[in-house]
Amino acid sequence: MSQSMIETMKIADILTELSKDPAGRMAILTDRYLSADEFAQRHQHTIFNHYEHSGRHLEQAECFALATGLWCYLRETDY
Numbered sequence: 001m002s003q004s005m006i007e008t009m010k011i012a013d014i015l016t017e018l019s020k021d022p023a024g025r026m027a028i029l030t031d032r033y034l035s036a037d038e039f040a041q042r043h044q045h046t047i048f049n050h051y052e053h054s055g056r057h058l059e060q061a062e063c064f065a066l067a068t069g070l071w072c073y074l075r076e077t078d079y
Contacts, residue, residue, distance in 0.1 A: 007069065010069075011066070011069045011070055011072075011073040012073065014047070014066060014069075014070060015028070015070060015073065015074075017050065018046065018047070018050055021050075024046060024050075027043075027046070028043060028046070028070070028074070029074070031043065032071065032074040032075060034071075036068055036071050036072070039067060039068075039070075039071040040064050040067040040068045040071060041064075041067075042067075043067040043070065043071075044060060044063040044064040044066075044067045045063070046067070047063040047066050047067055047070075048060060048063040051063075
């Protein structure tokens with residue numbers, strides 16, 4: 001399996017995880033039309049807070065990178 005396929009699967013898992021909150025899911029889907037930077041700025045906090053509450057600490061830079069990957073995933077898959 002290619003590295004990009006593995007990364008895509010991880011991003012899909014993150015989206016599934018974040019989608020457990022219906023309001024959060026709707027915000028993410030609505031915001032996919034923002035620029036990549038605007039989306040990542042906004043949803044790095046969504047990712048950070050979600051994982052912080054589940055006991056997993058991520059650095060803000062990691063959350064920004066994951067949010068950018070999530071934006072790409074949403075745009076590429078027309079989710």
